[in-house]
Amino acid sequence: MENGQAGLPQLNKPAPDFEAQTTHGIKKLTDYRGKWLILFSHPADFTPVCTTEFMAFARNYDKFQSLNTELLGLSIDSNFAHIAWVRNIKENFGIEVKFPIIADLNMKVAHAYGMIQPGASDTSAVRATFIIDPEGILRAMVYYPMTNGRSIDEFLRILQALQTSDAHGVATPENWQPGDKVIVPPPQTQEAAEQRVAEGYECSDWYFCKKSL
16 A cells, blocks of 8 residues: 555445535435446646536536436545635636535545545546446446546446446447447357347347347
8 A cells, every 4th residue: 555545446346435525515425325426536626627627517417417327526625625616617617516526635535446646646636537326336437647637428428338238238339329239248158159140139240249229
Protein backbone atom coordinates (compact mmCIF):
# COMPACT_ATOMS: atom_id res chain seq x y z
CA MET A 1 0.00 0.00 0.00
CA GLU A 2 1.60 3.26 -1.20
CA ASN A 3 0.73 6.61 0.38
CA GLY A 4 -2.15 4.92 2.17
CA GLN A 5 -3.57 3.80 -1.16
CA ALA A 6 -5.63 0.63 -1.09
CA GLY A 7 -5.93 -1.65 -4.09
CA LEU A 8 -8.47 -0.90 -6.76
CA PRO A 9 -12.02 -2.13 -6.21
CA GLN A 10 -12.91 -5.16 -8.29
CA LEU A 11 -15.51 -5.56 -11.01
CA ASN A 12 -18.51 -7.73 -10.18
CA LYS A 13 -17.71 -7.46 -6.45
CA PRO A 14 -19.50 -5.27 -3.88
CA ALA A 15 -18.51 -1.62 -4.28
CA PRO A 16 -16.65 -0.19 -1.27
CA ASP A 17 -19.09 1.08 1.31
CA PHE A 18 -19.03 4.73 2.35
CA GLU A 19 -20.79 7.33 4.46
CA ALA A 20 -19.83 10.89 3.60
CA GLN A 21 -20.81 14.54 3.87
CA THR A 22 -22.22 15.91 0.61
CA THR A 23 -23.85 19.08 -0.67
CA HIS A 24 -27.18 17.27 -0.07
CA GLY A 25 -26.34 16.07 3.44
CA ILE A 26 -24.92 12.73 4.58
CA LYS A 27 -25.01 10.04 1.88
CA LYS A 28 -24.27 6.32 2.18
CA LEU A 29 -23.83 3.71 -0.51
CA THR A 30 -26.85 1.88 0.89
CA ASP A 31 -29.00 4.94 0.17
CA TYR A 32 -28.77 3.99 -3.50
CA ARG A 33 -29.93 0.37 -3.23
CA GLY A 34 -32.52 -0.34 -5.90
CA LYS A 35 -31.00 2.23 -8.25
CA TRP A 36 -27.94 2.38 -10.46
CA LEU A 37 -25.29 4.83 -9.26
CA ILE A 38 -22.55 6.64 -11.16
CA LEU A 39 -19.91 7.78 -8.67
CA PHE A 40 -17.30 10.01 -10.27
CA SER A 41 -14.33 11.96 -8.97
CA HIS A 42 -12.69 15.12 -10.23
CA PRO A 43 -9.38 16.78 -9.30
CA ALA A 44 -10.66 20.10 -7.93
CA ASP A 45 -13.52 22.57 -7.78
CA PHE A 46 -13.26 25.80 -9.80
CA THR A 47 -11.12 24.20 -12.53
CA PRO A 48 -12.09 24.47 -16.21
CA VAL A 49 -12.02 20.82 -17.32
CA CYS A 50 -13.98 19.70 -14.26
CA THR A 51 -16.50 22.46 -14.82
CA THR A 52 -17.19 21.22 -18.36
CA GLU A 53 -17.70 17.69 -17.04
CA PHE A 54 -20.07 18.75 -14.29
CA MET A 55 -22.10 20.81 -16.73
CA ALA A 56 -22.35 17.79 -19.06
CA PHE A 57 -23.44 15.50 -16.23
CA ALA A 58 -25.99 18.16 -15.18
CA ARG A 59 -27.34 18.58 -18.72
CA ASN A 60 -27.87 14.81 -18.93
CA TYR A 61 -29.27 14.43 -15.41
CA ASP A 62 -32.82 13.73 -16.60
CA LYS A 63 -31.55 11.05 -19.02
CA PHE A 64 -29.74 9.29 -16.17
CA GLN A 65 -32.86 9.58 -14.01
CA SER A 66 -34.94 7.95 -16.77
CA LEU A 67 -32.52 4.99 -16.58
CA ASN A 68 -33.09 4.60 -12.82
CA THR A 69 -29.64 6.07 -12.22
CA GLU A 70 -28.37 8.57 -9.67
CA LEU A 71 -25.22 10.70 -9.96
CA LEU A 72 -22.76 11.39 -7.15
CA GLY A 73 -19.65 13.55 -7.60
CA LEU A 74 -16.55 13.72 -5.40
CA SER A 75 -13.42 15.79 -4.96
CA ILE A 76 -10.96 16.43 -2.17
CA ASP A 77 -12.45 19.81 -1.40
CA SER A 78 -14.62 21.14 1.42
CA ASN A 79 -18.39 21.14 1.39
CA PHE A 80 -18.28 24.97 1.34
CA ALA A 81 -16.12 24.91 -1.80
CA HIS A 82 -18.55 22.52 -3.47
CA ILE A 83 -21.54 24.73 -2.63
CA ALA A 84 -19.77 27.84 -3.91
CA TRP A 85 -18.74 26.05 -7.13
CA VAL A 86 -22.25 24.75 -7.81
CA ARG A 87 -23.62 28.27 -7.29
CA ASN A 88 -20.90 29.64 -9.58
CA ILE A 89 -21.82 27.20 -12.36
CA LYS A 90 -25.46 28.25 -12.13
CA GLU A 91 -24.63 31.97 -12.10
CA ASN A 92 -22.01 31.92 -14.87
CA PHE A 93 -23.29 29.15 -17.14
CA GLY A 94 -26.99 28.92 -16.32
CA ILE A 95 -26.78 25.21 -15.48
CA GLU A 96 -28.16 23.78 -12.24
CA VAL A 97 -26.28 20.85 -10.69
CA LYS A 98 -29.03 18.76 -9.11
CA PHE A 99 -26.90 15.87 -7.83
CA PRO A 100 -24.80 15.82 -4.63
CA ILE A 101 -21.01 16.14 -4.37
CA ILE A 102 -19.01 14.34 -1.68
CA ALA A 103 -16.62 16.48 0.37
CA ASP A 104 -13.71 14.07 0.84
CA LEU A 105 -11.10 16.14 2.67
CA ASN A 106 -9.79 13.08 4.55
CA MET A 107 -9.59 11.18 1.23
CA LYS A 108 -11.33 8.19 2.80
CA VAL A 109 -13.69 7.52 -0.12
CA ALA A 110 -11.02 8.41 -2.68
CA HIS A 111 -8.62 5.85 -1.23
CA ALA A 112 -11.32 3.16 -0.96
CA TYR A 113 -12.06 3.53 -4.67
CA GLY A 114 -8.48 3.98 -5.87
CA MET A 115 -9.15 7.53 -7.00
CA ILE A 116 -5.72 8.72 -5.84
CA GLN A 117 -3.10 7.72 -8.38
CA PRO A 118 0.42 8.55 -7.06
CA GLY A 119 1.79 8.72 -10.60
CA ALA A 120 -0.64 11.55 -11.35
CA SER A 121 -1.26 13.26 -8.01
CA ASP A 122 -0.87 12.56 -4.30
CA THR A 123 -3.52 15.00 -3.10
CA SER A 124 -6.13 15.14 -5.88
CA ALA A 125 -8.49 12.53 -7.22
CA VAL A 126 -8.05 11.66 -10.88
CA ARG A 127 -11.05 11.48 -13.20
CA ALA A 128 -12.37 8.11 -12.08
CA THR A 129 -15.90 6.89 -12.82
CA PHE A 130 -17.66 3.92 -11.23
CA ILE A 131 -20.96 2.37 -12.30
CA ILE A 132 -22.65 0.51 -9.44
CA ASP A 133 -25.77 -1.59 -9.96
CA PRO A 134 -28.95 -1.68 -7.81
CA GLU A 135 -27.48 -4.52 -5.71
CA GLY A 136 -24.39 -2.47 -4.82
CA ILE A 137 -22.11 -4.41 -7.20
CA LEU A 138 -19.40 -2.54 -9.11
CA ARG A 139 -20.04 -3.19 -12.80
CA ALA A 140 -17.70 -0.81 -14.64
CA MET A 141 -14.92 1.65 -13.90
CA VAL A 142 -13.10 4.10 -16.14
CA TYR A 143 -10.04 6.24 -15.39
CA TYR A 144 -9.09 9.39 -17.28
CA PRO A 145 -5.96 11.56 -16.86
CA MET A 146 -6.01 14.90 -15.09
CA THR A 147 -5.67 16.84 -18.36
CA ASN A 148 -8.54 15.38 -20.40
CA GLY A 149 -12.27 15.46 -19.85
CA ARG A 150 -14.57 12.46 -20.02
CA SER A 151 -17.35 11.72 -22.50
CA ILE A 152 -20.64 11.69 -20.60
CA ASP A 153 -22.34 10.16 -23.65
CA GLU A 154 -20.15 7.08 -23.19
CA PHE A 155 -21.38 6.61 -19.62
CA LEU A 156 -24.98 6.79 -20.84
CA ARG A 157 -24.12 4.24 -23.54
CA ILE A 158 -22.36 1.71 -21.28
CA LEU A 159 -25.11 2.09 -18.66
CA GLN A 160 -27.76 1.18 -21.24
CA ALA A 161 -25.57 -1.66 -22.52
CA LEU A 162 -25.22 -3.10 -19.00
CA GLN A 163 -28.94 -2.83 -18.39
CA THR A 164 -29.64 -4.56 -21.73
CA SER A 165 -27.20 -7.37 -20.95
CA ASP A 166 -28.80 -7.91 -17.55
CA ALA A 167 -32.34 -7.89 -18.92
CA HIS A 168 -31.76 -10.19 -21.90
CA GLY A 169 -28.69 -12.30 -21.07
CA VAL A 170 -26.76 -10.99 -24.08
CA ALA A 171 -23.52 -9.15 -24.84
CA THR A 172 -23.14 -5.98 -26.90
CA PRO A 173 -20.63 -5.28 -29.68
CA GLU A 174 -18.25 -2.36 -30.05
CA ASN A 175 -20.02 1.01 -29.82
CA TRP A 176 -23.42 -0.67 -29.42
CA GLN A 177 -26.30 1.79 -29.27
CA PRO A 178 -29.87 1.11 -28.11
CA GLY A 179 -31.75 -0.49 -31.00
CA ASP A 180 -28.66 -2.16 -32.48
CA LYS A 181 -28.41 -5.94 -32.71
CA VAL A 182 -26.91 -7.74 -29.73
CA ILE A 183 -24.52 -10.68 -29.47
CA VAL A 184 -25.82 -14.10 -28.43
CA PRO A 185 -23.40 -15.69 -25.93
CA PRO A 186 -21.33 -18.37 -27.73
CA PRO A 187 -22.20 -22.04 -27.14
CA GLN A 188 -20.17 -23.88 -24.54
CA THR A 189 -20.18 -27.40 -26.00
CA GLN A 190 -19.47 -28.93 -29.41
CA GLU A 191 -23.05 -30.21 -29.60
CA ALA A 192 -24.43 -26.74 -28.89
CA ALA A 193 -22.08 -25.29 -31.51
CA GLU A 194 -23.47 -27.68 -34.12
CA GLN A 195 -27.00 -26.65 -33.23
CA ARG A 196 -26.27 -22.90 -33.04
CA VAL A 197 -26.02 -22.31 -36.79
CA ALA A 198 -29.53 -23.73 -37.21
CA GLU A 199 -31.16 -21.72 -34.42
CA GLY A 200 -32.20 -18.80 -36.61
CA TYR A 201 -29.70 -16.17 -35.48
CA GLU A 202 -27.65 -13.98 -37.79
CA CYS A 203 -24.41 -15.98 -37.63
CA SER A 204 -21.02 -15.35 -39.22
CA ASP A 205 -19.82 -18.56 -37.58
CA TRP A 206 -20.88 -20.79 -34.69
CA TYR A 207 -19.24 -18.50 -32.09
CA PHE A 208 -20.40 -15.17 -33.56
CA CYS A 209 -24.15 -14.70 -33.75
CA LYS A 210 -26.32 -11.60 -33.44
CA LYS A 211 -30.02 -11.01 -32.99
CA SER A 212 -32.45 -8.12 -32.68
CA LEU A 213 -34.26 -7.59 -29.40
